Amino acid sequence: MSLLEVTGIVKRFAGITALNGIGLDVEPAEIVGLIGPNGAGKTTLFNCLCGLLHPDGGKVAFDGVDITGLPVHRRARLGIGRTFQRMELFPGMTVLDHLLVADRARRGEGGLIADLSLQGRARPDELERARATLAQVGLEGDGDRYVEAMTLGRGRLVELARALMTQPRLLFLDEPSSGLDRDETARMTDVLEQLREERGLGILLVEHDVEMVDRVTSRVYVLDQGTLIASGPTAEVFADARVREAYLGDLV
């Protein structure tokens, strides 16, 4: 049984078919790439998979359970995390706060009664978990910084760390390397591989950095104008003439 099994997703916006019967799957401890030119529908597909958009047709199953109708937060609690192409951080909150919020949200813990009975503040075990996750993505020293003051690259790592705090089994990453410099991209690549090996995460990765896709993914799907035009082991797909024409050009 696949970790994520998507069949026949259709999404239309006012007559335009943005996604036309997309099917894909992700296994545990596997990083799968989703590539294609801008406007191909990658982010739309992500939004359909995590619940921000409701597809007009098709089915999304997580761990064998149909989650097509579930709202975003319910999917998150089942173990689906994501990051965003345009970063979505919480202004006015420290990095540590981001992680603590994610931790509590995932466990569905806390609430008004707990807050009023002095249980609202971060507990030592929560802080410890957050610090461990920060260390894992290489943000050890940044816990008390406000996100507004961070560089784009570090911000993307904060998003990743925040998603990891929800203990996901499946992660959707939307262009995690966009806006990062070479070193930062390398760091991100290492972190992803490490996550797959150590935590057994399944990752669906939208990425324009072909080098990164080539290094971390075992399989890729190629999306163009809302349709899957190729899929299979990364090396084979990258050799495909149609893929080269639609997207890769002379990059590989």
Added chain:
Amino acid sequence: MSEFVSYVIEGIPYGCVFALVAIGLVLTYKTSGVFNLAFGAQAFVSAAIYYDTRSRNEWGILPAFLVAVVVAGPVVGLVLDRLVFRFLRTAPPIAKLVASLGLLVAIPELVRLWFGTNPAYNPPSIAPDHDRIYTFGDYELYQYELISVVVTVLVVLGLTALFRYTAIGLRMRAVVESPRMTELNGINADWVGSLGWILSSLFAGLAGVLLAPLFAQIRAEDYTLLLVAALAAAAFGKLTNIGLTFLGAIILGIAQQVAAGTLPTDSILATGLRPSLPFVMLFLLLLFWPGLRNQREAQDPLAGVDPPPRALDVAPSRGRTTRLVTVVAAVVAVVVGYAVLDAFWMHLVIQAMIMAVIFLSITVITGMGGMISLSQASFAAVGAFTTAQLVERFDVPVLLTILAGTVLAGIVGAILALPILRLGGIYLALATLAFGLMFDNIVAPLDWAGGGNYGALTVPRPEIGPIDLGEDPDFYLFTAVVLGLVVLAALLVRSGTVGRFLDALRGSEAAATSLGINPARIRVTAFGLSAAIAGLGGGLLATFNGSAQPSDFISTLGLFWVVIVVTMGDRTVLGALAAAAGFVLVPQWLSDWDFAPGWQYILFGLASLTFARHPEGIVEWTKRSLVRGVETVEALRALRAARAPAPATATGAPAATGADVASDAMAGKGER
């Protein structure tokens, strides 16, 4: 049947007047993105000027009409645009709403300063032969009704033509989409926006003068009703469609007359529901009118080009010592107050503390939750009425009834929140406003709520065991303890899970939900908590005053509460405390210095215009300015110190170092 048709015909002139303001609302919303709640007040301005010139100074119809409508209407609009809304064009919708709320509060009082507070009976009409009757088959219309209809139809046709066929109409539509983009094409978006304001304010003035004769006297309150009727019509037109808006206004006008004619006059339906039909219609439309909910708020797509407003300073983590010192200082202040305050001042301070409790409910919902609720007065009323009713009818001890009122208000708030939370931003605010007005008109007059025929409900002071709180000094201590507990609760929630989740939702709803936060649940929690705190405040106020008066909790007063809290600072406890102090003390000072009481509304109403630039509020802004000032002084001292050891060196290196220190200190603060 023919009776029904005559109600319909009677309703059309009303509908036309509603339509004028509604179209003005849509027009300014389209051209400047401002949902101008002050249009009712602007209509009142023209009505007052017309009354003054025509009735008091006996001008002719034409000159009075020209001055009141053709000149004053557009001038008010132009002034508001040039002085206020022009600077808010790219501000967030909430900031625009707060500004128009402030004007809604301030404008009628400004008019009263000049117009006087004496009742102005028998408002004059613009019809030369006011009561002349025109017959159409079996049906009759008065001349002034006919004029209303003709004028409105002309306005609608003219506007439609303007938008559809003229260059300026096209520009106006472009400016709505994106002022910045339009300016890049060489169009002065500023002036196109101003034109929208001039036109719509002309309509507001027109409506004000046309509507006046339908009432027995000119009162600002009636124009708030006009505004809500127009809001309902605009909601029917989905805030953008002028034709639909017109239709909605006509339907509303007719529905009111039909309800007046057909409902039994002695039922609560007739006395309560009929006048509040516009509120009910607005509320239902906001909930159920398809398409409205998904309307994106008019916002400049290029707004992101502007630097975002300065982020809020987050309070530096206070150590145990600071916290302890604050608590000790507060306790000492309360004890000293107990010892030194005379009866008069003690009374005022108790009142301020009770208001602080109510205002903290606004801190919770608006400051922490990021939602503007305009029905806090109704929640306070639930607390007050429950307290009074349980004491009066069931002889329950007062402390228990206050508690019951708190819980009930919380439940009412949570239940109200469930359907309206899907609405964002200004729609949420409008829905709560409609709810508050419905509460005032339908629920508050009932025997089992505000007392109704039963008369004012009396509430005794509580007794705790042997301690009788009947005397003010004892009640003072009791109130201080309650306020302390509410402050503690607010702080705990802010630093706890609920506060952080609310912050997260406000920062990015998409990201917050993707972490597993259930947005509806957490917002209902915030609404319920806020309503409960307001209910507690209402119960306290009733106990303190000895009675629960519906007039203490009317929605229009609630609007003022929001304005004053937001102005002083809705993110901090200190802001709420300062707002409460201002709410109680400013009227006192004004009367001491022989100013009209209306100045209170004018001062705070106009002060709320600062919100767009200083969303942190006046208290926090002052604090930061002081800190910045101190740092500047320190930097200057450093500069002088750097110069001092080397007086012989003419200028050069040491001075430069000093200057660097100074500018660093200032820049560092500015960035935060």
